[in-house]
Amino acid sequence: MSTGFPKFVVSGNSYQKGVMYGEQAKDRIEKSVAFYNSTFKKRNISDEMLAKLVEKFRKIIEREYPEQYQQIKGIAEGSGIPVEQIIALNCRSEILQTARLMAPECTVFAAMPEATANGHAYCGQNWDWYPECAEFAIVLEAQNDDGPDCLIFVEAGMLCRNGMNSVGIGVCGNGLTAKGDAQQEGIPIPLVRRSILESKSYGYAVEILLCSQRASSANYILADKAGVAINFELTPNDFFQMYPENGILAHANHFIAGRGFVEDVFVKVFPDSVYRYLRAKEILNAAAPKITLDDIKAMFSDHFGYPRSICRHFEEKGGVGQYETVASIIMDLTAGILYVSNGPPCENEYHEYTFSKK
Template identity: 25%
Template sequence: MMKKLVLNGSAKNRGHIHGEQMREDISEVLDYYRSRFLTDRGKLESHVHLLMQKVLSFRPHYKEEMDAIAAAAGVEPFWIYCINARSELMSSPVECSSVAFPKLGLAGQNWDWAEALEGHLALADIELENGHRFLTMTEPGMLAKIGMNSAGLGVCLNILPAKQKLTGLPVHILLRALLESQSLQEARLLIEEHGAGKASHIMVSDQSETLAVELSPDQPWFQSTEQDSYLHTNHYLQSGQAQPTSSRPCTETRLKRLQETLLYNPELNLKTMRQLLDNNEKPFPVLRAYSYHELTGNGGTLVTLMMDLGKRQMLLREGFDPERGFESYSLA
């Protein structure tokens, strides 16, 4: 079972618990990331400083929480900043796939990343001082990633290709703020103001609607989600935003396969969503066993997550075995 973190109290207190309980995992994951970040420490520091200035002007207590994680884990704060900004430091559209059935309040995804993180992930159950609560599957030292909150919002993420330096508010910091949101309207305002400077696709869903947006270095592009199903992989659907990438045949094939599978599954429910996310047909499987990627090294599907937002229920499964069962969590 995935490690559980129960975090509450002040930002400093939450960070302390996180750093103390994930100390060994943070150390091991950092060994991996240090081997993948820029080897020029000066250039890396310059980029991270730029990104952290955005965090400080956005919500300074996030830095306080990161500093507390670092202190409790016995690592330099700089490296915790790197973990929280790692999508901007090593942007790579590895093979994640997202699915939403907006009118039914169902949303989910596969999260594909480096094999080095296997066994080091955590499900954080976080309660803020105002009583707002959320569950997020996240990496050691990272404030948040994907998950669901007590207001009935669910958040999913796909990384998109980028050819230029990304200098906006780090996407994982935005994900944390979205998980703290109380409504889709609040989420949309956050994205409109802080969505640029990234290369990611984000879905935010509630029990009857989905907000989907492609974040580019220049601006956010909101996508149409009026249809009964909404699918996204790792390329821009927004006209004029296509960027050449070696992974394009993979991401386009996966999207087409998801679309075709839905043609034969008119009944939209969690069972259908699981069928979509469990598709491991080669050469470009949605549910992917480990294979080599030039940026991440060996990588594949680490987690599959599905959410029924009307019921405040989240289903979580580690690994790429479609026969493996899901763990169930509730915020009801």
């Protein structure tokens, strides 16, 4: 059994939140920077190429998301790490994609009130990535004076991986790749997700998701405690939506709604996506309309297709087998509770996180 991830609370304006974040999570941010610098080098991304990519993204971030840019600058100030390194962290998916490294990052779900035993709305995901990332992942609570508070699971130094806000909006995301990705400028994923969580309503969140400029494909589940959830398969220039069936949504790492409209590259690297999606739906549908938290945990602990299962386990042979379920995240949007396991949920308990302000 593992311990939970540390939780840090930040407040103030964007820059002040960043400084507090950097000061509190300094040790973990340093580990995050070191890991991704090493990963960039292993993928033959030279220092010169990295500097050019970071500067390109810096201009986009400063222009399109100035408040988020102030927070990034604050993280750099608080941690004593150059701002370029913090930008690189927040653009790690986009940078690694230039080296054709695809990050699976997960099986996701949503269960709406009509499908659950307690009438609550849930969403969440298993985050599949390098196991070393558990050493620098955190839970971040961002308290906002002019918007909802946010409860976020994230790699230290980044603005968001997934999470929920105090008005009951939750966002989960996982990898998709289509032919033609990474051919144009776009907003880095963590900034889009953080902006979604700072939205006061579902309508604003959808606008941010669909109207932000995109460089690459990605999948999102956007859910609301009111009982609305939509899955969005995004490409740089289009999107395809999926709605719940019997109050349930699930997705993995291949195009479903967009199949036939795009050339799916990801599924050729992670073909296990097709049965992970099926298993998630089957397990949740079998428990509906009385899905419990334990049913969701059981779905995330499923070992069909082991080790490349929903609950993914490390393979010594390397390649795509280097990934495992680093954390399992379940959000009770109705109760405002975030449940997170540190490591594969089949062998690690979930720890509970809540908003400080009721």
